[in-house]
Amino acid sequence: xxxxxxxxxxxxxxxxxxxxxxxxxxxxxxxxxxxxxxxxxxxxxxxxxxxxxxxxxxxxxxxxxxxxxxxxxxxxxxxxxxxxxxxxxxxxxxxxxxxxxxxxxxxxxxxxxxxxxxxxxxxxxxxxxxxxxxxxxxxxxxxxxxxxxxxxxxxxxxxxxxxxxxxxxxxxxxxxxxxxxxxxxxxxxxxxxxxxxxxxxxxxxxxxxxxxxxxxxxxxxxxxxxxxxxxxxxxxxxxxxxxxxxxxxxxxxxxxxxxxxxxxxxxxxxxxxxxxxxxxxxxxxxxxxxxxxxxxxxxxxxxxxxxxxxxxxxxxxxxxxxxxxxxxxxxxxxxxxxxxxxxxxxxxxxxxxxxxxxxxxxxxxxxxxxxxxxx
Amino acid sequence: xxxxxxxxxxxxxxxxxxxxxxxxxxxxxxxxxxxxxxxxxxxxxxxxxxxxxxxxxxxxxxxxxxxxxxxxxxxxxxxxxxxxxxxxxxxxxxxxxxxxxxxxxxxxxxxxxxxxxxxxxxxxxxxxxxxxxxxxxxxxxxxxxxxxxxxxxxxxxxxxxxxxxxxxxxxxxxxxxxxxxxxxxxxxxxxxxxxxxxxxxxxxxxxxxxxxxxxxxxxxxxxxxxxxxxxxxxxxxxxxxxxxxxxxxxxxxxxxxxxxxxxxxxxxxxxxxxxxxxxxxxxxxxxxxxxxxxxxxxxxxxxxxxxxxxxxxxxxxxxxxxxxxxxxxxxxxxxxxxxxxxxxxxxxxxxxxxxxxxxxxxxxxxxxxxxxxxxxxxxxxxxxxxxxxxxxxxxxxxxxxxxxxxxxxxxxxxxxxxxxxxxxxxxxxxxxxxxxxxxxxxxx
Numbered sequence: 001x002x003x004x005x006x007x008x009x010x011x012x013x014x015x016x017x018x019x020x021x022x023x024x025x026x027x028x029x030x031x032x033x034x035x036x037x038x039x040x041x042x043x044x045x046x047x048x049x050x051x052x053x054x055x056x057x058x059x060x061x062x063x064x065x066x067x068x069x070x071x072x073x074x075x076x077x078x079x080x081x082x083x084x085x086x087x088x089x090x091x092x093x094x095x096x097x098x099x100x101x102x103x104x105x106x107x108x109x110x111x112x113x114x115x116x117x118x119x120x121x122x123x124x125x126x127x128x129x130x131x132x133x134x135x136x137x138x139x140x141x142x143x144x145x146x147x148x149x150x151x152x153x154x155x156x157x158x159x160x161x162x163x164x165x166x167x168x169x170x171x172x173x174x175x176x177x178x179x180x181x182x183x184x185x186x187x188x189x190x191x192x193x194x195x196x197x198x199x200x201x202x203x204x205x206x207x208x209x210x211x212x213x214x215x216x217x218x219x220x221x222x223x224x225x226x227x228x229x230x231x232x233x234x235x236x237x238x239x240x241x242x243x244x245x246x247x248x249x250x251x252x253x254x255x256x257x258x259x260x261x262x263x264x265x266x267x268x269x270x271x272x273x274x275x276x277x278x279x280x281x282x283x284x285x286x287x288x289x290x291x292x293x294x295x296x297x298x299x300x301x302x303x304x305x306x307x308x309x310x311x312x313x314x315x316x317x318x319x320x321x322x323x324x325x326x327x328x329x330x331x332x333x334x335x336x337x338x339x340x341x342x343x344x345x346x347x348x349x350x351x352x353x354x355x356x357x358x359x360x361x362x363x364x365x366x367x368x369x370x371x372x373x374x375x
Numbered sequence: 376x377x378x379x380x381x382x383x384x385x386x387x388x389x390x391x392x393x394x395x396x397x398x399x400x401x402x403x404x405x406x407x408x409x410x411x412x413x414x415x416x417x418x419x420x421x422x423x424x425x426x427x428x429x430x431x432x433x434x435x436x437x438x439x440x441x442x443x444x445x446x447x448x449x450x451x452x453x454x455x456x457x458x459x460x461x462x463x464x465x466x467x468x469x470x471x472x473x474x475x476x477x478x479x480x481x482x483x484x485x486x487x488x489x490x491x492x493x494x495x496x497x498x499x500x501x502x503x504x505x506x507x508x509x510x511x512x513x514x515x516x517x518x519x520x521x522x523x524x525x526x527x528x529x530x531x532x533x534x535x536x537x538x539x540x541x542x543x544x545x546x547x548x549x550x551x552x553x554x555x556x557x558x559x560x561x562x563x564x565x566x567x568x569x570x571x572x573x574x575x576x577x578x579x580x581x582x583x584x585x586x587x588x589x590x591x592x593x594x595x596x597x598x599x600x601x602x603x604x605x606x607x608x609x610x611x612x613x614x615x616x617x618x619x620x621x622x623x624x625x626x627x628x629x630x631x632x633x634x635x636x637x638x639x640x641x642x643x644x645x646x647x648x649x650x651x652x653x654x655x656x657x658x659x660x661x662x663x664x665x666x667x668x669x670x671x672x673x674x675x676x677x678x679x680x681x682x683x684x685x686x687x688x689x690x691x692x693x694x695x696x697x698x699x700x701x702x703x704x705x706x707x708x709x710x711x712x713x714x715x716x717x718x719x720x721x722x723x724x725x726x727x728x729x730x731x732x733x734x735x736x737x738x739x740x741x742x743x744x745x746x747x748x749x750x751x752x753x754x755x756x757x758x759x760x761x762x763x764x765x766x767x768x769x770x771x772x773x774x775x776x777x778x779x780x781x782x783x784x785x786x787x788x789x790x791x792x793x794x795x796x797x798x799x800x801x802x803x804x805x806x807x808x809x810x811x812x813x814x815x816x817x818x819x
Contacts, residue, residue, distance in 0.1 A: 075781040075782075075784060100513075105507065105510060177660075182767070227766065228766060243661055360522070360525075363520065364520040364592075366783065368591055368592050370775070371591055374594055374598065374601075374770075
């Protein structure tokens with residue numbers, strides 16, 4: 001009964017939104033009838049299928065092939081480019097990868113005002129997307145954040161709960177294992193902030209050798225208590241198993257542990273690190289495939305579609321005009337607003353991933369970080 | 376039996392040919408001492424021809440496989456390894472600058488002349504049009520952090536510069552006025568580089584010449600050493616665990632040994648990822664092994680053992696995964712050892728241990744050799760298991776290679792590390808051949 005209702009509600013909402021936009025979608029001349037889209041798999045890809053590609057295929061009959069290779073997208077695109085055979089039409093990547101692909105000439109530069117839809121009130125996309133347009137090749141979709149989750153049932157804490165990100169470094173008050181990513185990015189920033197560096201001076205300090213040493217010295221204080229993760233699914237799993245008491249991961253993953261799996265876990269939004277995720281179009285696509293991609297993007301990045309995606313996963317839409325349209329979760333029926341990383345109450349302290357800085361210094365800092373880890 | 380009166384002459388093809396017509400009816404030694412076939416051709420030549428034909432036929436039979444391997448395996452590997460020294464990008468992207476920089480003395484303490492800057496501006500404008508300037512920036516960033524940002528930021532502005540170019544560039548970003556920037560460009564100019572190999576052994580070339588990297592950044596030599604060490608530990612533990620099982624397999628009655636064999640092969644046929652994940656469930660602190668030990672009262676719940684995300688985890692999981700590669704060659708060698716040897720030894724008065732150690736064990740050495748070399752070479756290049764259960768102290772050099780291939784995209788460094796690893800394996804193989812002898816290795 002409940003399932004039936006849900007299905008009804010879902011189809012109704014699709015029908016309504018689908019109908020409202022059919023007339024707006026420009027006709028597609030000389031377009032390929034299938035598309036290979038590369039994404040991350042899991043709940044995130046599922047949200048894209050439900051919010052973008054299913055309604056689009058219903059309207060146009062386009063066939064979608066999903067490839068779950070986003071975490072290796074840059075290496076694979078480079079190999080495809082060298083082989084002269086691009087088999088992907090549209091690739092979902094994180095901001096830093098988009099910058100990298102653009103630098104290497106593997107992603108196409110796009111004029112968002114030319115190929116994307118305006119906001120309902122007529123605001124041009126370049127304004128509507130604003131700061132999320134981090135590279136001339138990048139078409140943003142979502143804002144996500146890397147933040148901490150902690151278990152709410154740790155006996156050794158005697159009823160205390162972490163309220164600040166720096167509690168990660170407090171093993172006296174909050175004993176137990178923590179999970180951190182096996183990469184320097186974000187860990188270095190967090191360590192320095194908890195070592196007393198002001199947010200404004202962060203990257204000036206990191207540019208010096210002493211700054212990195214200082215961050216590693218701070219991380220040294222908890223090194224024995226850390227399990228280092230490399231896949232986004234690790235921390236949620238470790239939290240659910242009780243292997244760790246707190247750990248960093250993507251906010252959407254924590255949402256599914258808390259809201260969908262009902263685990264005794266809570267979010268600590270303090271000093272979450274914002275990142276963007278979005279589309280890039282590989283360079284060198286034949287015209288018919290490129291036309292199909294542009295037509296799809298016009299649909300999939302409009303204000304309503306980006307807001308729709310937030311029904312399936314707790315990542316914030318990259319368009320300002322989409323925020324007011326974010327509603328309830330499609331299956332759980334809970335209000336999604338408060339679970340968005342961009343919700344004002346979650347944004348008291350935050351950092352935005354400094355892509356420019358990391359693209360220049362990551363090789364160097366990574367070598368130091370890995371050498372430190374190995375010892 | 377010499378025909379005619381001519382004395383025996385030394386073998387020579389000339390003599391053979393002269394005699395051919397007169398010896399067609401004979402097989403065997405002819406008058407001049409040459410063995411001949413039925414048709415009178417010298418046996419040696421006829422044999423060689425037959426052999427050649429045979430060889431050609433077998434060559435044609437393996438030709439498809441050879442072509443396949445060359446095309447899909449050897450050539451890509453050679454291409455990948457060549458990347459470890461390849462450095463054409465600088466000359467291709469900024470050819471005029473490279474030429475102009477030849478006359479600049481990097482140790483003079485002065486910036487390159489206006490001429491160099493003019494050449495650079497021209498090169499840069501062209502590179503910007505082809506969108507290759509950022510690619511060059513990424514390449515130079517391996518030598519000097521900050522270069523990729525400098526090239527990206529200068530972008531369009533540098534293409535619109537008017538003379539004097541030197542001041543113009545320094546206006547865009549003061550890094551263009553730094554000596555080190557130009558030294559890096561000059562150092563990176565040759566079309567071949569040893570930079571990746573130096574980086575792969577924790578060394579670097581700076582303005583002060585060749586030197587080791589600062590202590591805090593050294594990692595690769597240490598990882599090579601650890602990979603070797605852990606591989607040896609894994610090989611030894613595979614041998615210790617596998618030898619008794621292989622012995623049982625070879626000596627139990629068929630029905631029981633078949634059952635045992637299935638137990639060995641079943642995990643062998645199971646997906647690697649499934650087995651590795653299973654070890655995660657078993658070994659973690661809230662896992663099956665720790666829970667059992669706590670329940671039995673052997674350890675306290677506050678002092679649970681750390682069996683995973685460290686070297687212990689890597690050794691346990693990889694020993695289990697590679698065990699069949701040790702057991703199977705051992706088993707096939709043991710199967711061929713006749714039990715009568717040990718019986719004979721015992722009848723001659725040897726006790727159990729002497730009979731095993733002096734008679735049985737030496738005959739299994741070829742199996743040990745085969746198993747050990749298989750396990751060692753497989754484990755030295757292992758990637759996925761250390762990645763999943765190794766934490767930070769249990770990862771191998773291959774995990775860094777994978778990181779440079781797919782994340783940092785420094786394929787040159789990955790290729791250099793891979794070449795060194797390949798060289799190490801070949802070297803060990805050579806040493807092994809010298810000590811054990813590769814002919815003594817038996818897979819069955």
